[in-house]
Structure formats: C-alpha cells, structure tokens
Amino acid sequence: MSDPIDIIxxxxxLTIKVHFLNEDYVEKVYLMEQASYPDAWSKGLFYSxxxxxxxxxxxxxxxxxxxxYAGYWLANDEAHITKFTVAPEYRRKGxxxxxxxxxxxxxxxxKAKEIILEVRExxxxxxxxxxxxxxxxxxxxxxxxxxxxxxxxxxxxxxDDISIEx
Numbered sequence: 001m002s003d004p005i006d007i008i009x010x011x012x013x014l015t016i017k018v019h020f021l022n023e024d025y026v027e028k029v030y031l032m033e034q035a036s037y038p039d040a041w042s043k044g045l046f047y048s049x050x051x052x053x054x055x056x057x058x059x060x061x062x063x064x065x066x067x068x069y070a071g072y073w074l075a076n077d078e079a080h081i082t083k084f085t086v087a088p089e090y091r092r093k094g095x096x097x098x099x100x101x102x103x104x105x106x107x108x109x110x111k112a113k114e115i116i117l118e119v120r121e122x123x124x125x126x127x128x129x130x131x132x133x134x135x136x137x138x139x140x141x142x143x144x145x146x147x148x149x150x151x152x153x154x155x156x157x158x159x160d161d162i163s164i165e166x
Contacts, residue, residue, distance in 0.1 A: 004061075008102060011094045014062050018102065021050055021057040021069065028066045029059065036085050039147045055082065056106065060099060068095060070103050072115070079107035079159075081117035084126075096129050108159045115159060118144060118152035130155050 004017035021029065026046045033040040049057040049071055057071035068086040072079040081103065086095045107115050118141060119126050135155035144152035 005058075006102075008098065010062065010098055016067065016098075017061045019059050019061060021046065021059050021071070023047075023050065025059050025066060026050075029069050032066060032069070032085060032087055033083075035088060039145045039150075041083070049082075056110070057083070058102070058106075060095075068099055070099055072103060072107055074107075074110055074112060077111060077113040079103075079110065079112035079115045081115060084117070091125075096126075097133065100129070100133055104157075104159060113159055114156055116154065116156045118154055120145060120148075121151040121153050127153060127155075130157075133157065134161075 002019065002022070004019050006018040008016045008018060010016045019025075026043055029046055030041075030043045033046075046057075049055070052073070054075070055071060055073035058069060059066060060068040060070075066087065067090045070084045071082045073082055074080075084096075084100070084103070086099065104115065116138075117130070117135070119130060121140070135157045137153055138156045139154040141152040141154060143149055
C-alpha cells in the first residue's frame with residue numbers, strides 16, 4: 001500500500017493511517033459494508049469512488065487492519081457525506097467523532113462551507129453522534145433506502161467554526 005496521506009492519533013494512542021481508497025482495499029471495505037448495513041453498497045460503487053473527480057473517499061487503518069471508511073462528494077460549496085462507517089469492533093470508542101472531525105477538516109480544505117448527510121431514521125446511535133457534532137435535521141427523504149423501505153433523516157452542519165490549521 002502507498003504511503004498514508006495523514007496519520008491521526010486515536011483513543012489509547014492508537015496510530016491511524018489515513019489513505020485514499022484503492023483497489024487493494026475495496027474487498028475489505030465491501031465486507032465491512034455488508035456487515036454494517038442492510039442496504040449495503042455494491043463493490044462497483046466503491047470502485048467508482050477510487051477515481052471520482054467530484055469527491056474523496058478515505059480509509060482508516062490501524063495495526064494493518066481496516067477500522068473505518070468515509071467519503072464525500074463536493075458540489076459548489078457543499079460536501080455531501082456518502083459513506084461513514086466505523087468497524088463494528090471499534091465502535092463506541094470515540095473513533096466516529098475522530099473520523100467525522102477529520103472529514104470536516106478535509107471538506108473545509110476543499111472549500112466546503114457546509115456538510116450534509118442522510119442517516120437511516122432508525123439508526124439512533126449515528127443520529128445522536130451527528131447531533132452531538134453540530135448537525136441539525138433539515139428534512140426527511142421518505143423511503144430513501146428503497147431495499148429496506150426506511151426513511152432518511154437529512155442533516156446539515158455549517159463548517160464556519162472548523163479550524164483547518166495543523
């Protein structure tokens with residue numbers, strides 16, 4: 001694997017290497033996706049993110065293991081989070097907040113002024129995390145998750161208060 005684009009320090013001094021998604025990790029990302037979501041993305045969708053001109057897709061590696069991934073698309077001054085996942089065995093340890101702050105910083109570096117996302121209406125742990133991180137509910141997309149017939153809550157955060165200083 002290529003050199004990381006960033007190294008961030010996680011809870012308990014966990015060293016996390018951040019890479020852009022590449023072919024070597026699509027299978028691992030796909031398997032984590034399948035384990036995490038009833039409406040998982042296909043492998044093809046992940047492959048399409050590798051060379052996306054409209055966004056970025058990051059993977060988070062610790063001790064040579066994939067522990068999470070996140071991506072966003074850019075449109076004008078808005079970043080739209082497409083995927084945000086922490087590996088099941090690493091959840092509830094502060095990594096969601098760490099990874100989200102990383103996404104905020106990267107999106108702001110890309111000149112985004114706000115960031116939006118959709119989250120399953122019944123995914124209360126994720127919704128609580130997003131609310132704690134300053135997202136506000138701005139709407140509902142009815143039956144957005146077609147395969148599972150679940151609504152999506154649309155949330156937005158203004159990035160004005162996010163520092164991009166190193």
